[in-house]
Amino acid sequence: MAVAILLLKMIEFQFYFQKLSAEVYIGIIGVLFTLVGIWAGQRIARKRKMQQGIQQGEFKLDEEALLRTGISKREIEVLEWMARGLSNQEIADTLFVSLNTVKTHTASLFLKLDAKRRTQAIQRAKDLRLIP
Amino acid sequence: MAVAILLLKMIEFQFYFQKLSAEVYIGIIGVLFTLVGIWAGQRIARKRKMQQGIQQGEFKLDEEALLRTGISKREIEVLEWMARGLSNQEIADTLFVSLNTVKTHTASLFLKLDAKRRTQAIQRAKDLRLIP
DNA sequence: AGTTGATTCATACTTTTGGGTGAGGGATTG
DNA sequence: CAATCCCTCACCCAAAAGTATGAATCAACT
Numbered sequence: 001m002a003v004a005i006l007l008l009k010m011i012e013f014q015f016y017f018q019k020l021s022a023e024v025y026i027g028i029i030g031v032l033f034t035l036v037g038i039w040a041g042q043r044i045a046r047k048r049k050m051q052q053g054i055q056q057g058e059f060k061l062d063e064e065a066l067l068r069t070g071i072s073k074r075e076i077e078v079l080e081w082m083a084r085g086l087s088n089q090e091i092a093d094t095l096f097v098s099l100n101t102v103k104t105h106t107a108s109l110f111l112k113l114d115a116k117r118r119t120q121a122i123q124r125a126k127d128l129r130l131i132p
Numbered sequence: 133m134a135v136a137i138l139l140l141k142m143i144e145f146q147f148y149f150q151k152l153s154a155e156v157y158i159g160i161i162g163v164l165f166t167l168v169g170i171w172a173g174q175r176i177a178r179k180r181k182m183q184q185g186i187q188q189g190e191f192k193l194d195e196e197a198l199l200r201t202g203i204s205k206r207e208i209e210v211l212e213w214m215a216r217g218l219s220n221q222e223i224a225d226t227l228f229v230s231l232n233t234v235k236t237h238t239a240s241l242f243l244k245l246d247a248k249r250r251t252q253a254i255q256r257a258k259d260l261r262l263i264p
Numbered sequence: 265a266g267t268t269g270a271t272t273c274a275t276a277c278t279t280t281t282g283g284g285t286g287a288g289g290g291a292t293t294g
Numbered sequence: 295c296a297a298t299c300c301c302t303c304a305c306c307c308a309a310a311a312g313t314a315t316g317a318a319t320c321a322a323c324t
Binding site for chain 2 (some may be wrong): 031032033034035036037039040041042044045046082083084085086087115116117118119120121122123124
């Protein structure tokens with residue numbers, strides 16, 4: 001901006017001493033400031049895009065879908081491990097519960113996600129943005 | 133742009149008949165064209181982003197990973213249906229082969245993807261960009 | 265012509281997963 | 295305090311998935 005003003009003064013100088021017409025002078029100013037504006041506009045847009053980019057990269061759980069399906073916290077935990085490829089027994093070990101407990105959770109999940117298999121449940125959950 | 137020039141003419145009119153100083157006139161022009169520039173710059177940025185967005189959304193198979201793992205075309209097919217949540221029997225029906233054939237393909241996939249379960253295989257395949 | 269790899273299928277067996285049901289304890293809420 | 299929901303666990307049975315091995319066919323490459 002400072003550079004622009006400086007240039008403006010120089011042009012103004014020429015305006016008085018070299019008798020450039022007012023129209024040319026105005027035109028130069030217009031072009032100059034338009035360019036400055038374009039530059040500023042792109043900077044603003046880029047900054048906005050960066051902020052959006054971070055949000056896109058991160059996963060945000062869809063709370064609305066959670067309530068709609070009625071899936072509990074524990075069930076989401078099981079779902080997450082399931083999606084990572086763990087077996088029921090492995091999930092049971094990581095969550096410190098019995099295999100039967102994990103089975104009940106998965107059965108409940110299949111019901112709430114309208115899935116017949118764990119692979120299907122994972123697919124549905126991703127569509128509903130319950131897991132990344 | 134046309135509107136801007138029109139405004140300019142109006143201001144020019146006032147310049148001559150209301151004796152505004154040249155500095156104020158120049159300032160108004162500068163601000164006006166800066167705003168026009170910002171508007172144009174953001175439009176350009178938005179258009180660029182849209183084009184990028186389309187490319188991001190599309191899936192591109194990682195050929196290199198395919199060769200590295202040595203997974204065949206048929207196996208990829210099985211993998212894709214598997215990831216969509218189909219059972220082995222359902223995959224067999226859609227590909228018009230027997231259940232046993234699908235089992236051999238899946239077994240081969242687990243070996244090549246270093247997975248113990250289908251859920252794990254799907255996860256690995258997504259990481260390797262073999263499936264979307 | 266022989267080798268190799270992909271695809272297909274089979275049989276037999278084990279493990280995992282899923283379905284159904286019941287039930288006890290804990291937290292919350294009307 | 296009764297009702298409800300969540301979490302926990304158990305048992306049984308059926309279905310699906312996974313493991314191991316062998317084998318036939320076919321296309322491509324040497």
